[in-house]
Amino acid sequence: xxxxxxxxxxxxxxxxxxxxxxxxxxxxxxxxxxxxxxxxxxxxxxxxxxxxxxxxxxxxxxxxxxxxxxxxxxxxxxxxxxxxxxxxxxxxxxxxxxxxxxxxxxxxxxxxxxxxxxxxxxxxxxxxxxxxxxxxxxxxxxxxxxxxxxxxxxxxxxxxxxxxxxxxxxxxxxxxxxxxxxxxxxxxxxxxxxxxxxxxxxxxxxxxxxxxxxxxxxxxxxxxxxxxxxxxxxxxxxxxxxxxxxxxxxxxxxxxxxxxxxxxxxxxxxxxxxxxxxxxxxxxxxxxxxxxxxx
Amino acid sequence: xxxxxxxxxxxxxxxxxxxxxxxxxxxxxxxxxxxxxxxxxxxxxxxxxxxxxxxxxxxxxxxxxxxxxxxxxxxxxxxxxxxxxxxxxxxxxxxxxxxxxxxxxxxxxxxxxxxxxxxxxxxxxxxxxxxxxxxxxxxxxxxxxxxxxxxxxxxxxxxxxxxxxxxxxxxxxxxxxxxxxxxxxxxxxxxxxxxxxxxxxxxxxxxxxxxxxxxxxxxxxxxxxxxxxxxxxxxxxxxxxxxxxxxxxxxxxxxxxxxxxxxxxxxxxxxxxxxxxxxxxxxxxxxxxxxxxxxxxxxxxxxxxxxxxx
Amino acid sequence: xxxxxxxxxxxxxxxxxxxxxxxxxxxxxxxxxxxxxxxxxxxxxxxxxxxxxxxxxxxxxxxxxxxxxxxxxxxxxxxxxxxxxxxxxxxxxxxxxxxxxxxxxxxxxxxxxxxxxxxxxxxxxxxxxxxxxxxxxxxxxxxxxxxxxxxxxxxxxxxxxxxxxxxxxxxxxxxxxxxxxxxxxxxxxxxxxxxxxxxxxxxxxxxxxxxxxxxxxxxxxxxxxxxxxxxxxxxxxxxxxxxxxxxxxxxxxxxxxxxxxxxxxxxxxxxxxxxxxxxxxxxxxxxxxxxxxxxxxxxxxxxxxxxxxxxxxxxxxxxxxxxxxxxxxxxxxxxxxxxxxxxxxxxxxxxxxxxx
Numbered sequence: 001x002x003x004x005x006x007x008x009x010x011x012x013x014x015x016x017x018x019x020x021x022x023x024x025x026x027x028x029x030x031x032x033x034x035x036x037x038x039x040x041x042x043x044x045x046x047x048x049x050x051x052x053x054x055x056x057x058x059x060x061x062x063x064x065x066x067x068x069x070x071x072x073x074x075x076x077x078x079x080x081x082x083x084x085x086x087x088x089x090x091x092x093x094x095x096x097x098x099x100x101x102x103x104x105x106x107x108x109x110x111x112x113x114x115x116x117x118x119x120x121x122x123x124x125x126x127x128x129x130x131x132x133x134x135x136x137x138x139x140x141x142x143x144x145x146x147x148x149x150x151x152x153x154x155x156x157x158x159x160x161x162x163x164x165x166x167x168x169x170x171x172x173x174x175x176x177x178x179x180x181x182x183x184x185x186x187x188x189x190x191x192x193x194x195x196x197x198x199x200x201x202x203x204x205x206x207x208x209x210x211x212x213x214x215x216x217x218x219x220x221x222x223x224x225x226x227x228x229x230x231x232x233x234x235x236x237x238x239x240x241x242x243x244x245x246x247x248x249x250x251x252x253x254x255x256x257x258x259x260x261x262x263x264x265x266x267x268x269x270x271x272x273x274x275x276x277x278x279x280x281x282x283x284x285x286x287x288x289x290x291x292x293x294x295x
Numbered sequence: 296x297x298x299x300x301x302x303x304x305x306x307x308x309x310x311x312x313x314x315x316x317x318x319x320x321x322x323x324x325x326x327x328x329x330x331x332x333x334x335x336x337x338x339x340x341x342x343x344x345x346x347x348x349x350x351x352x353x354x355x356x357x358x359x360x361x362x363x364x365x366x367x368x369x370x371x372x373x374x375x376x377x378x379x380x381x382x383x384x385x386x387x388x389x390x391x392x393x394x395x396x397x398x399x400x401x402x403x404x405x406x407x408x409x410x411x412x413x414x415x416x417x418x419x420x421x422x423x424x425x426x427x428x429x430x431x432x433x434x435x436x437x438x439x440x441x442x443x444x445x446x447x448x449x450x451x452x453x454x455x456x457x458x459x460x461x462x463x464x465x466x467x468x469x470x471x472x473x474x475x476x477x478x479x480x481x482x483x484x485x486x487x488x489x490x491x492x493x494x495x496x497x498x499x500x501x502x503x504x505x506x507x508x509x510x511x512x513x514x515x516x517x518x519x520x521x522x523x524x525x526x527x528x529x530x531x532x533x534x535x536x537x538x539x540x541x542x543x544x545x546x547x548x549x550x551x552x553x554x555x556x557x558x559x560x561x562x563x564x565x566x567x568x569x570x571x572x573x574x575x576x577x578x579x580x581x582x583x584x585x586x587x588x589x590x591x592x593x594x595x596x597x598x599x600x601x602x603x604x605x
Numbered sequence: 606x607x608x609x610x611x612x613x614x615x616x617x618x619x620x621x622x623x624x625x626x627x628x629x630x631x632x633x634x635x636x637x638x639x640x641x642x643x644x645x646x647x648x649x650x651x652x653x654x655x656x657x658x659x660x661x662x663x664x665x666x667x668x669x670x671x672x673x674x675x676x677x678x679x680x681x682x683x684x685x686x687x688x689x690x691x692x693x694x695x696x697x698x699x700x701x702x703x704x705x706x707x708x709x710x711x712x713x714x715x716x717x718x719x720x721x722x723x724x725x726x727x728x729x730x731x732x733x734x735x736x737x738x739x740x741x742x743x744x745x746x747x748x749x750x751x752x753x754x755x756x757x758x759x760x761x762x763x764x765x766x767x768x769x770x771x772x773x774x775x776x777x778x779x780x781x782x783x784x785x786x787x788x789x790x791x792x793x794x795x796x797x798x799x800x801x802x803x804x805x806x807x808x809x810x811x812x813x814x815x816x817x818x819x820x821x822x823x824x825x826x827x828x829x830x831x832x833x834x835x836x837x838x839x840x841x842x843x844x845x846x847x848x849x850x851x852x853x854x855x856x857x858x859x860x861x862x863x864x865x866x867x868x869x870x871x872x873x874x875x876x877x878x879x880x881x882x883x884x885x886x887x888x889x890x891x892x893x894x895x896x897x898x899x900x901x902x903x904x905x906x907x908x909x910x911x912x913x914x915x916x917x918x919x920x921x922x923x924x925x926x927x928x929x930x931x932x933x934x935x936x937x938x939x940x941x942x943x944x945x946x947x948x949x950x951x952x953x954x955x956x957x958x959x960x961x
Contacts, residue, residue: 131319134315135319135322135326137539138319138584138588139323139539139577139581139584140543143542143546143561143580146561146562146564146565146573147574150573151331151339151570152334152335232442232547235440236547236550248440251442251443255443258443258450259453266446270439273440274438274440278435278438420713420714505735505740506740506741506743506744508666508668509733509735509741510743511666512728513727513732513754513755514758514759515728520743520746523745524745598745600745600793601745601791
């Protein structure tokens with residue numbers, strides 16, 4: 001058997017093949033898959049932003065209802081009204097990409113504040129914060145979203161704010177657990193004692209060097225979850241309304257026809273959701289595995 | 296084995312948990328009420344007050360005052376009447392809640408033998424491949440959106456196996472009819488695979504502990520020692536956390552299978568903007584979830600001698 | 606001396622691969638010793654010299670690949686001798702640098718074979734006491750439950766009351782203050798001394814022929830150390846046990862053990878009776894001399910004792926040795942001496958005592 005000489009991570013720039021050897025084949029495949037899909041997603045977002053689509057997504061073409069892919073220039077087929085699936089798919093990216101990023105930012109930001117506040121303040125504050133966290137965790141996300149939709153508008157930004165808020169407790173709990181471990185190593189106390197400013201301790205020593213793995217992987221995870229929530233809501237009819245396309249919307253409109261045998265109209269957006277979701281989840285999983293091993 | 300010395304810390308831990316849960320529910324109910332109070336415009340909140348039999352006469356806009364009266368009404372069971380069909384909310388909720396709990400309970404129940412068999416197979420050298428393949432397939436099925444997967448499952452079972460579980464009522468129920476929704480609920484929501492992965496990693500962590508080495512040195516069977524901390528506790532802990540997520544997925548499943556459960560009630564109420572029904576359903580859901588978490592914490596305290604000492 | 610020894614270890618070698626299967630660390634090389642009935646053997650050496658590895662291999666508990674690579678362990682009881690490492694060669698080891706999953710699979714097969722071999726021995730004939738008693742007990746069961754489990758597994762007593770009575774009698778014998786109440790206590794609630802006694806009770810409850818103690822008194826306070834030592838001494842006389850005691854406290858070895866082995870970087874560098882090795886006599890390995898001086902004077906004359914010379918093939922103690930004369934200096938650097946018998950039962954691995 002040949003000896004595999006695995007290089008160590010040093011701080012210089014390493015070639016791709018050396019990186020692959022360190023991370024391992026399986027993780028590299030996951031990471032490349034995730035990055036390709038995310039890049040395609042971002043590219044598609046810009047394409048839809050500039051409306052550079054092959055077909056007008058609202059163009060009804062009643063000669064070609066529910067056609068499978070590759071008929072007459074429709075790369076992915078058409079839906080029950082004859083609209084081109086591919087263009088609607090690209091346009092549907094707009095419905096969730098930016099709002100999901102908003103949700104992630106809210107969750108991470110407030111999660112950090114909650115975790116850090118519960119470490120550095122009085123015990124009563126910690127208990128109150130953990131009580132609030134527990135109460136958010138006791139509510140299913142979709143149920144909370146229904147409440148907000150019924151009382152307020154079904155506006156996508158409200159929805160994403162609620163998704164962000166409902167993910168704060170999980171981020172906060174992970175961060176608190178990690179910071180508690182650090183606390184046990186008297187790391188924080190010695191840093192305070194040697195006069196480093198609180199600002200610098202929190203940002204540099206705790207968050208960036210120790211918690212960044214959690215933050216990265218959690219952002220990817222929450223992004224995936226936000227996309228799934230938006231798709232589910234559109235499927236149930238509460239998110240983006242017709243005729244604006246959203247991937248959940250498209251699955252719903254094709255679902256009745258699925259039971260009759262015309263499966264392309266519903267399957268293609270579902271597969272798209274699956275690819276994007278799996279990309280984010282794999283990214284979160286692989287990042288946490290690869291970067292944790294480094295220590 | 297039952298000692299007074301052992302009972303006292305358990306009792307105090309249980310009462311602490313009870314207090315915690317009640318405070319949590321109060322906090323949640325206040326938050327929900329607060330949301331309603333802040334609805335845009337005056338109409339929404341006003342209409343809600345008018346449709347509620349006890350809050351009818353209150354026109355004041357003092358939040359806490361109305362909240363306490365509303366809370367006392369809720370505790371006595373009066374959640375108001377639905378705006379759509381005028382029936383009392385509580386009655387509708389209770390029927391449907393039982394049906395949802397049936398689904399969720401069975402979804403969690405089938406995960407137990409599944410996880411144990413999967414892990415046990417993972418240890419035997421001959422069966423490792425089967426265990427890994429099954430895990431991979433389930434992970435893929437968990438990422439596929441459940442609203443599409445259910446349709447495909449219905450399509451396959453109805454055309455191949457002549458089995459159409461749509462439109463069944465929970466009163467006249469057999470386990471075979473419940474199979475498809477329950478399987479989809481546990482697999483499609485990703486709960487099954489999550490519990491499997493988490494339990495496996497906890498098991499591996501426990502296997503490295505010193506007392507397991509000592510158990511092997513004693514000649515004792517390892518699984519007896521590892522069962523409590525490595526399998527039962529993590530599964531209990533994770534299941535109590537996943538109940539909330541299962542409720543979310545249950546909404547979609549009930550929609551597809553036309554199952555009269557609280558998910559469908561929630562959807563209907565949101566569709567019609569029926570605020571009393573929605574509020575009652577949301578609170579009932581939160582209450583059920585919190586109850587489940589409390590019960591699992593209770594079991595944990597009783598089984599784990601260390602938990603009551605902290 | 607014409608009795609069959611209870612335990613005879615010949616040429617035991619244990620290796621570890623490091624995490625990427627590139628380097629081999631030799632934890633034990635060519636260990637041979639024998640233990641008679643009712644004999645008490647001590648093992649001393651610095652941390653990392655392979656003492657705990659020896660004990661774990663005697664029970665077949667090594668968890669790191671590849672584990673035991675060669676040698677035999679013969680255990681005799683009632684006129685039957687079994688080799689505890691038989692059939693291990695059915696699963697030969699791969700070279701280093703092989704794909705880790707293949708190595709792991711082979712290691713798993715070897716581990717299964719070892720488990721099969723050792724099944725009749727663990728707990729029943731050989732019991733082990735670990736250093737940290739609180740970590741060794743299962744925190745989720747009471748100590749009474751765990752002692753009862755030991756009794757039920759390895760003796761013929763069947764009825765529950767008899768098992769419980771036996772467990773209580775053992776607890777009394779090791780000197781617990783209130784056996785009835787302690788029976789139901791969980792391990793984390795007990796102090797270190799009580800836990801250690803409970804562990805001794807658990808280890809002896811199955812009436813083994815050999816008791817192995819891995820640093821039984823390290824981590825306890827002085828009075829407690831003396832108490833546990835006395836307890837072990839009394840139990841050894843009463844039950845006519847054989848014992849192997851690992852310690853880096855020389856007082857323990859001097860109190861309890863008649864024979865002693867000195868370890869350094871995975872090899873036995875001196876073996877003999879306690880009087881010959883530890884008491885002040887002329888012939889001693891330089892390392893043993895350093896150990897004794899450090900222990901007795903609390904002034905160490907040599908440098909860092911821990912530097913091991915394992916890669917060059919020379920004597921492992923070469924870098925720290927301060928008794929190298931010019932006559933043997935080249936030999937010390939290049940070749941590893943073998944154990945050389947000075948007296949009847951005193952052997953030293955040092956070029957000074959070889960006639961070159």
